[in-house]
Amino acid sequence: MRFGLIANVNRSGAEEAIAAIIKWSRETGQELILNHGLKELVTDYNKFAPREDLAEAVDVLVAMGGDGSILAAARSVGSIGTPLLGINIGSLGFLTQQTPKQMGAALDAILAGKYRIEDRIMLKAEIGGRDPLPMPFALNDIVLDNGSVSRVLNINLKINGEKVVSYIADGLIISTPTGSTAYNLAVGGPIMNPTMDAMIAAPIAPFSLTTRPMILPGSDRLELDISTPDREAVLTLDGQVRIELHESEPVTITKADYTSKFIVFPENSYYKLLRNKLHWGMPPNF
Numbered sequence: 001m002r003f004g005l006i007a008n009v010n011r012s013g014a015e016e017a018i019a020a021i022i023k024w025s026r027e028t029g030q031e032l033i034l035n036h037g038l039k040e041l042v043t044d045y046n047k048f049a050p051r052e053d054l055a056e057a058v059d060v061l062v063a064m065g066g067d068g069s070i071l072a073a074a075r076s077v078g079s080i081g082t083p084l085l086g087i088n089i090g091s092l093g094f095l096t097q098q099t100p101k102q103m104g105a106a107l108d109a110i111l112a113g114k115y116r117i118e119d120r121i122m123l124k125a126e127i128g129g130r131d132p133l134p135m136p137f138a139l140n141d142i143v144l145d146n147g148s149v150s151r152v153l154n155i156n157l158k159i160n161g162e163k164v165v166s167y168i169a170d171g172l173i174i175s176t177p178t179g180s181t182a183y184n185l186a187v188g189g190p191i192m193n194p195t196m197d198a199m200i201a202a203p204i205a206p207f208s209l210t211t212r213p214m215i216l217p218g219s220d221r222l223e224l225d226i227s228t229p230d231r232e233a234v235l236t237l238d239g240q241v242r243i244e245l246h247e248s249e250p251v252t253i254t255k256a257d258y259t260s261k262f263i264v265f266p267e268n269s270y271y272k273l274l275r276n277k278l279h280w281g282m283p284p285n286f
Contacts, residue, residue: 001111002031004058004082006051006073008065009041011089017064017100018042024104028111033057055082060110060263062087067095067182071238074122074139074260083117083261085110094181094277097268109265116266119259120178120194121218125237128250137256138237140179144224144251145171145204147234147244152207158223159216166227167211171204174222174253178260181278183239189213191280193270194262199255218255225250 005021007014018038022045025032033047035054049057055077063073064087073084086096087103098106109115123138146153155167175184177192180200185191189202190213197218203211216222226233226247235243235251245251274280 001060002033002058003107004033004035004049004054004061005038006035006054006061006063006065006069006076007038008069008089009038011065013089013100014064015041017087017089017103020100020103021062021107024107028107030107030111031058051076055080058082060085063096064089064100065096066091066093068238068240070095071139072240074120075135075137075238075241077260078137079258081258081261083263085263092277094273095178095262097264097273106263106265110263114265115263118195118262118264120262121176121197121259122256123174123176123199124254124256125235126252126254127235127243127245128252130249133243135237135241138179138241139176139260140182140238141173141175141184142253143171143173143183143204143236143239144226144233144245145236147232151231152205152228153231153233154227155203156225156227157201159220161221161223165211167203167206168208169203169206169211171233172224173200173202173204174224175200175202179238181274184213187213190215191274197255199253220254222253223250224253 033049035051036048061082062085063070070086087098088096123142125136125142152168155172157164173183177196178194180192184202187202189200199216202213233245
């Protein structure tokens with residue numbers, strides 16, 4: 001099999017983890033192609049490819065780092081559909097479930113076919129009056145907020161052409177089930193199984209006691225616009241891609257035409273992950 005590697009070299013333990021996967025590839029005879037960005041760190045290796053070409057050149061793409069690394073990897077894979085394996089050399093590592101110590105066994109399991117693929121929906125953003133965005137997709141969430149200005153926005157939400165609600169809030173999070181344990185959770189949104197076909201609309205600090213997050217079908221078409229006079233806002237995709245918006249620019253959010261494919265193993269259930277990473281359901285420790 002052909003494996004590709006993207007790694008965040010600024011994380012502690014990155015160099016050791018990269019050396020370990022190179023050693024594994026040599027011992028097992030599997031082809032390993034590294035992202036060009038690793039050339040300066042790995043000087044005794046000669047198989048590299050540009051990040052934008054890597055997903056198409058391999059059968060499995062390994063992303064080492066924190067959750068941000070796998071979010072970026074998912075966007076770079078795009079519609080190619082290359083399965084992703086996350087190796088956690090970050091902090092929380094909710095998306096990158098395997099540790100460097102587990103990496104060799106995980107790669108062996110992939111060779112043996114002892115894994116399954118989970119399809120995760122992604123979101124697509126379009127801004128009215130603009131050319132298509134160069135990278136319009138998000139695996140976790142798309143956030144419309146006030147940027148660095150601490151003043152509320154009037155955000156109107158239409159669903160499938162019907163005006164549903166006008167929020168007076170700091171912003172609005174449109175989350176996938178995968179992103180339900182990210183920013184959505186921090187503002188009181190629900191946790192969803194990441195394989196579900198749905199979206200969550202969760203306001204940020206709404207100026208209302210009755211406004212609550214909503215779970216919506218994945219097939220819905222959401223339209224957002226700002227009606228606050230003389231107010232600019234920011235659209236952020238996965239916390240990594242930032243786009244400044246003006247008052248008159250509407251935003252349309254839909255489910256992408258393709259999914260992200262995550263490699264998961266039988267021993268790593270989603271609910272076990274919730275318990276281990278978020279201490280879900282555990283009594284407080286006073």
